[in-house]
Amino acid sequence: MYEVLSRIHGPEDVKSLDDEELVRLAADIRDALMNRISKAGGHFGPNFGVVEATIALHYVFDSPKDKFVFDVSHQSYPHKILTGRAEAYTNPERFRDVSGYTNPEESEHDFFNVGHTSTSIALASGLAEGRNLLGGHENIIALIGDGALSGGEALEALDYAGSEMKGNFIIVVNDNQQAIAEVHGGLYENLKLLRETDGQAENNLFRAMGLDYVYEAEGNDVLRLIDVFRKVKDIDHPIVVHINTVKGKGYGIAEKNKEAWHYTAPFDPNTGRPAISFGDTERYTDLTAAYLMDKAKKDGSFIVVTPAMPGAAGLTPQMREELGIQYRDVGIAEEQAVAMASGIAKNGGKPVVITAATFMQRAFDQISQDVCINNTPVTIVLNYASVMAMNDVTHLGIYAISAFSNIPNLVVLAPTSGREYRAMLSWAVDQKDHPVMILMPHGRVTDDERTVDGDYSDLNRFKVEQRGSKVAILALGDFYGIGKKVAEAYERRTGIQPTLINPRFASGIDAELLEGLKADHDRIVTLEDGIVDGGFGQKISAFYADSDMKVISYGMEKEFYDRYDSRRLLKDLGIDPEMIAETL
Structure with a gap:
């Protein structure tokens, strides 16, 4: 096994291979990818699709002198395998040695730690301009694909590169006709035209922007790619190398169902079936999808908008087709999604914008300017806004509360149960007075005996779930369950029943309730599923700053956490019911 790969310890070893060995190396790399991803999970389709392109890049260019920048960098596994990190894919004991993205801390062949889309051309253009400033001569190569060209940053960088840049700059467009779900937008129609005309169509997006252009139809043929890359190596101007590839190449199941195999949990390579069971318990994405489908059937003015993240709402391809005009995917373009939703609301529609919290950071300005200043009743639902969700450094959702709760006019709601989440969704969509952001709870749907409001x-009216004295626990959103356990632990230790409050609103404070607590409480605990700095707890602390009330706020530190165990992290931060009760 790994007959050729076992001899590869760095890019220089790739250059010594003959044609037959290069083809065999591609098979070895796919075997190594299968070994790791089937056991540990990871990005499947993007990596299987760029194996030959990565081999060809390292065969022709001289990394790290020549610099590769991978967009999103979730397709950098073959690059890692060829740059001294193969054991992290062949040896299960070494799986944790590498992250799922390029990482300069791992290797001199990686230049940026990135996991968000549409960045590679812009970052690489900076490397090229830096080279020009310092009088260097290396090749600068940006690789972009998986729908990332529709992102605003990618288009801005293309525009700049074609009209303003001088010297060597190579943009490899990995055209696999797929984002996570299907691609959307006019530029992908142009890519289709270019494929159909073997790159000869007069209507050419890249040439229109002033870029040179070449096309390779066989983007999974390592020998043809080597020939193409040899022709553009050391070129003296910016050029686009457009390659046609198959996402998931080499694994038939993934080739046939590209959306499901963009990223996968551990699975059985023989059948493609998951190796772990998540059970039949309803998850919040299931609840969301059910609400969206039901609302669309009942209300023709309702519409779902997503920037290439239908999975964040649990919407299957069949559901999206059924929604018809009431579903719009704008491609990887959060700014367009938010601004368009504002226009829809202004014209009488009821838009819901849904994506992952980490990606909505790109649309902060549109939320502030296009929505909140105009006070348009747009509903924004953020998935994965939790410390218990995605845990790599580029995909953290723990900044959502501090980032968005301080925008004027924006009502940020943090539900604590399935019924409360659905009630908040229903209210937000139908009301006409405010833009509303809802932080979707993470994981399985939980419900209890508590009643929930419908309006x-x-x-900023907090809800007292349990009235007590001495200590008040304000537990926001996903951390309500922790707050309830704190209350129970404190009562066991002291015999005193504390007050337990469900704040519901992350964007404001209930001044009347907080003032009233002064009469028979002297300590406040706040719990929030986000960083403390700029978050909910600091709003409470600021309110009590001129009083004798003692406030302790629990949440995450302002830090870029990476590949953490959420239970261990919470324990390390003291976010543990018994520890908090002991502190009280």
Whole structure:
């Protein structure tokens, strides 16, 4: 096994291979990818699709002198395998040695730690301009694909590169006709035209922007790619190398179902079936999809908008087709999604924008300017806004509360149960007075005996779930369950029943309730599923700053956490019911 790969310890070893060995190396790399991803999970389709391109790049260019920048960098596994990190894919004991993205801390062949889309051309253009400043001569190569060209940053970088840049700059467009789901947008129609005309169509997006252009139809043929890359190596101007590839290449199941195999949990390579079971318990994405489908059937003015993240709402391809005009995927373009939703709301529609919290950071300005200044009743639902969700450094959702809760006019709601989440969704969509952001709870749907309100028009009204004395626990959103356990632990230790509060609103404070607590409470605990700095707890602390009330706020530190165990991290931060009760 790994007959050729076992001899590869760095890019220089790739250059010594003959044609037959290069083809065999591609098979070895796919075997190594299968070994790791089937056991540990990871990005499948993007990596299987760029094996030959990565081999050809390292065969022709001289990394790390020549610099590769991978967009999103979730397709950098073959690059890692060829740059001294193969054991992290062949040996299960070494799986944790590498992250799922390029990482300069791992290797001199990686230049940026990135996991967000549409960045590679812009980052690489900076490397090229830096080279020009310092009088260097190396090749600068940006690789972009998986729908990333529709992102605003990618288009801005293409525009700049074609009109302003001088000297060597090579943009490899990995055209696999797929984002996570299907691609959307006019530029992909142009890519299709270019494929159909073998790159000869007069209507050419890249040439229109002033870029040179070449096309390779066989983007999974390592020998043809080597020939193409040899022709552009050391070129003296910016050029696009457009290659046609198959996402998931080499694994038939993934080739046939590209959306499901963009990323996968551990699975059985023989059948493609998951190796772990998540059970039949309803998850919040299931609840979301059910609400969206039901609402669309009942209300023709309702519409779902997503920037290439239908999975964040649990919407299957069949559901999206059924929604028809009431579903719009704008491609990887959060700014367009938010601004367009504002226009829809202004013209009488009821838009819901859904994506992952980490990606909505790109649209902060549109939320502030296009939505909140105009006070348009747009509903924004953020998935994975939790410390218990995605845990790599580029995909953290723990900044959502501090980032968005301080935008004027934006009502940020943090539900604590399935019924409360659905009630908040229903209210937000139908009301006409405020833009609303809802932090979707993470994981399996939880419910209890508590009643939930159906109307949240009385803004910033906290809900007292349990009335006590001495200590008040304000537990926001996903951390309500922790707060309830704190209350139980404190009562066991002291015999005193504390007050337990469900704040519901992350964007404001209930001044009347907080003032009233002064009469028979002297300590406040806040719990939030986000960083403390700029978050909910600091709002409570600021309110009590001129009083004798003692406030302790629990949440994450302002830090870029990476590949953490959420239970261990919470324990390390003291976010543990018994530890908090002991502190009290």
